[in-house]
Amino acid sequence: MTVGLRHLRFAVEAAHHGSFRRAAHSLRVRQSTLSRTIWQLEHALGLTLFLRSSGGVRPTPAGVHFVETAAHLLEDFDELLESAKARGIGAAGHLSLGLLTFTAAVPMQPALVGFAKERPEVSVRLVEASKRVLLRRVLDGTLDLAIVAGYTHEESCEILSLWSERILLVLPLSHPLSDRRFANWTDLDGEIVFMSRQGLGPELQELLATKLAAFGGSARIQYHPASAEALLSLVSAGLGLTIQCEGALQARQRDVVHREMHDRSGASWMSFAACWKKVPSNPTISPFLAHLRANRPALSADPAAVPRPTESTRCGRR
Numbered sequence: 001m002t003v004g005l006r007h008l009r010f011a012v013e014a015a016h017h018g019s020f021r022r023a024a025h026s027l028r029v030r031q032s033t034l035s036r037t038i039w040q041l042e043h044a045l046g047l048t049l050f051l052r053s054s055g056g057v058r059p060t061p062a063g064v065h066f067v068e069t070a071a072h073l074l075e076d077f078d079e080l081l082e083s084a085k086a087r088g089i090g091a092a093g094h095l096s097l098g099l100l101t102f103t104a105a106v107p108m109q110p111a112l113v114g115f116a117k118e119r120p121e122v123s124v125r126l127v128e129a130s131k132r133v134l135l136r137r138v139l140d141g142t143l144d145l146a147i148v149a150g151y152t153h154e155e156s157c158e159i160l161s162l163w164s165e166r167i168l169l170v171l172p173l174s175h176p177l178s179d180r181r182f183a184n185w186t187d188l189d190g191e192i193v194f195m196s197r198q199g200l201g202p203e204l205q206e207l208l209a210t211k212l213a214a215f216g217g218s219a220r221i222q223y224h225p226a227s228a229e230a231l232l233s234l235v236s237a238g239l240g241l242t243i244q245c246e247g248a249l250q251a252r253q254r255d256v257v258h259r260e261m262h263d264r265s266g267a268s269w270m271s272f273a274a275c276w277k278k279v280p281s282n283p284t285i286s287p288f289l290a291h292l293r294a295n296r297p298a299l300s301a302d303p304a305a306v307p308r309p310t311e312s313t314r315c316g317r318r
Contacts, residue, residue: 047062096125100131100134101200130197138277145274147273149200158275160274163296167244183259185262186212189217191220193243196224201228204245207268211268
């Protein structure tokens with residue numbers, strides 16, 4: 001039997017939902033079809049990917065590795081299709097804007113509104129993907145501009161620093177840290193921390209690991225191929241903690257509280273910036289950048305608390 005993308009999607013969905021029934025419902029297929037397809041996959045690989053029980057399914061150690069790799073392959077495949085479509089559209093009259101998460105479009109609304117009024121003939125196309133995919137698409141020319149977070153270094157790119165957001169710890173009301181005004185990174189040593197593999201998840205996970213490694217600590221990180229919003233339900237159930245940027249916490253969730261993350265210098269922040277090729281092929285990039293620059297004071301989360309970032313001629317640490 002040949003293993004195909006269908007097998008990978010079924011396995012990733014099953015791991016995400018922890019249930020063949022819920023995964024089948026999400027994929028709009030019969031549960032028997034999904035179960036049989038995953039069994040065929042396991043038979044072809046010669047290993048067990050999932051442990052079955054009356055309460056659902058969970059990946060085996062081999063299954064965890066397989067699902068994580070499969071998720072990346074599916075992301076790359078979907079990105080390939082999007083790239084092909086973008087090339088077919090052409091640059092004239094279109095501006096393709098990449099975002100780690102669609103909540104990042106909210107701070108840019110003044111720039112988007114101003115650009116739309118000035119250039120009504122230009123259609124703006126939003127693409128949501130991981131930072132790795134966004135930067136690759138900027139470099140290959142299938143994406144005009146990307147809004148990314150954290151440290152970025154690409155020799156062929158230019159950057160415009162935009163805004164910063166506080167990093168918040170999300171925890172259940174019953175957790176001892178909920179009584180504190182803020183939380184220190186050291187407080188997460190040994191804690192179960194849920195991290196999304198989507199959106200800002202990889203950047204926040206890297207920051208968490210760096211902060212804890214500075215004093216020899218480590219968190220019990222659990223990765224999920226789910227949105228940051230979906231992780232709030234796990235926190236609400238008292239199963240662990242998560243860290244998110246304040247802009248992503250749009251939806252209200254019962255039984256959770258938010259606390260600022262602090263280090264020795266005070267509150268921790270995540271910076272956001274626009275990246276584009278040094279020699280852009282789409283003439284609509286320049287007028288859009290003009291609106292971003294004009295609205296930078298409004299984009300800053302807290303101008304009094306955060307030093308004004310400077311614009312660099314390439315993507316690098318500032």
